[in-house]
Every structure is written in structure tokens, then in C-alpha cells.
Amino acid sequence: MSVSTQGRIAGFVYLGLVVTGIFSLAYAPSQLIAPDDPATTLANMQEQFSLFLAMIAGGVIMAAFFLVLPFTLSRFLSVYGKNAARLMILLVVVSIPVTLLALFQYGELALTIANNTAQVEDVGAARAGYRHWITVSTFFWGAWLAPYGWLVLKSGSIPRWLGAMLLIGSFGYLTELFGPMFIPHFDELPFVDYVTKPASIGEIGSCLWLVVFGARASNSGN
Incomplete structure (x- = not known):
């Protein structure tokens, strides 16, 4: 199988992850969850129970796509760094049971609503x-x-500027996670709403590149 085809397979897996992620983490919660208002949230979930179940199912499917993704990426990226590819796979695999534990909380709630x-x-x-x-x-x-970003930067299989966005985005995710622990009033800082934007650019950009163009066979790209 050519490197380009391997890249396209990874791209379509990534696209599945992006679509199910947008649905289960953004769209469905926006329709169901009223922040700081559990009574309204419960009413929404009861009235739109099918959407609530679809949100949970979408989260499970998202986790499945995420589990497969690093293995498909490593097929053409591991040659540029086996240890980095293994680390990429390990971090994703460890995340899956944690994500399923989160979804389990909603699964239990769905049972009580159904009953x-x-x-x-x-x-x-x-x-x-x-x-x-x-x-x-x-x-x-x-x-x-x-x-993942480091492998993209090293290989050029995907444009290197997307690799840079992935690396910056990784730092942004961790900044958003740990910032409130160490910086008072972190959520009020003007840049907070933008710290994960590079990750979105890198992930969606690399996904679309792989779907449309596949992966480059050499490290000569920029």
C-alpha cells in the first residue's frame, strides 16, 4: 500500500473523529445542557432523550475512531521516529478508558431517565x-x-506548518488545563479563549490534507 493511500486512510479515520467529536462534545451538549441549571438540563434531556442517547453513542464512536487513529498515522510516520510514534499511540490508548468513564456517568443518568x-x-x-x-x-x-506534531515536522508527510500548529496546540491544551491551578483568575486572561485554536487548526488542517492529498512519500515538503 502506498504512503499516499495510508495517509488517506488515516485522514478518513481522523474525519470520523472530528465529526463525532463536534457532535458529541459541542452540538449535542449545546442543545441539552444549561450551565449551572440542572433542572433545565434534566427537562431538556427528557424532552430530547433520543438526542441525549445519540450524544452518548457519538462519544463512544468518537473514542473508537480516536483509538484507531494513531495506529493508522504511525504506519507512515513511525519511520521518522519509532519512539515518538509509540508515545503517540500510548497516550491515545490510555485516554480511551478515561473517556469511557466520563460517558458512563451519562449512561447511568440515561437509565434513570428511561425509568x-x-x-x-x-x-x-x-x-x-x-x-x-x-x-x-x-x-x-x-x-x-x-x-504527532513532532513527527509531522520531521517527516514533511503533511505540511510542516501544520506540525507546528499541533505542537503549539499541545502546549495550549495543557496551558488551559493546568493554568487555573497556578495562575489566579486564569479564566479572565484575554488570551484564554485562543489557547487551543492552534490545536484546532492543526488537527482539522492535517485531517483535511490527508483526506484530499494523502501523505507525502518523502520528507522534502514544507
Whole structure:
């Protein structure tokens, strides 16, 4: 199988991850979850129960795509750094059970809603548990971009400027995660809303590049 074809396979896996991630982490929560208002959130979940179930299922499918992704990427990137490729795979694999633990919190809530026994307190507990485990997952979602970005920079299989975005984005994820622990009023700083933008550019950009063009066979690209 050619390097270009290997790249396209990785690109379509990445595209599946992006689409399911947007749905389960952004669109569906925006329709269901009212921040700091568990009563309204419960009402939304009861009224749009199918969407709630789809959000959970989408999260599981997202995790499956994420699990497969580093293996498909390493098929053409590992030649440029086997240890970096192994680290990339390890960080993703470790993240999967953590993400599933987060989704399990909503799964339990869905059962109580289906049985008509859900209380407002159940929503608060499920949301707290979900946020805890997703916060842990965020570390891995940011950390894996570092070896991935480094391999892109070294190989040129994907444009190197996207590799730079991935590396900067990895730092941005970790800054967003650990910043509030060490910097007072971190969330009020003017740059906070932008720290993960490079990661989005790098991930979506590399995904689309791989889908359209595949991976380059040499390290001569820029």
C-alpha cells in the first residue's frame, strides 16, 4: 500500500473523529445542557432523550475512531521516529478508558431517565463526574499532539506548518488545563479563549490534507 493511500486512510479515520467529536462534545451538549441549571438540563434531556442517547453513542464512536487513529498515522510516520510514534499511540490508548468513564456517568443518568426515576440531583452528580473524567482526558487529548506534531515536522508527510500548529496546540491544551491551578483568575486572561485554536487548526488542517492529498512519500515538503 502506498504512503499516499495510508495517509488517506488515516485522514478518513481522523474525519470520523472530528465529526463525532463536534457532535458529541459541542452540538449535542449545546442543545441539552444549561450551565449551572440542572433542572433545565434534566427537562431538556427528557424532552430530547433520543438526542441525549445519540450524544452518548457519538462519544463512544468518537473514542473508537480516536483509538484507531494513531495506529493508522504511525504506519507512515513511525519511520521518522519509532519512539515518538509509540508515545503517540500510548497516550491515545490510555485516554480511551478515561473517556469511557466520563460517558458512563451519562449512561447511568440515561437509565434513570428511561425509568422515569431521574432527579435534579442525579443530573448534578452525572455532570460533576463527567467533567472530572473529561478533564483528565483533556490532558491526553493535548499531550498526544506533541509527538504527532513532532513527527509531522520531521517527516514533511503533511505540511510542516501544520506540525507546528499541533505542537503549539499541545502546549495550549495543557496551558488551559493546568493554568487555573497556578495562575489566579486564569479564566479572565484575554488570551484564554485562543489557547487551543492552534490545536484546532492543526488537527482539522492535517485531517483535511490527508483526506484530499494523502501523505507525502518523502520528507522534502514544507
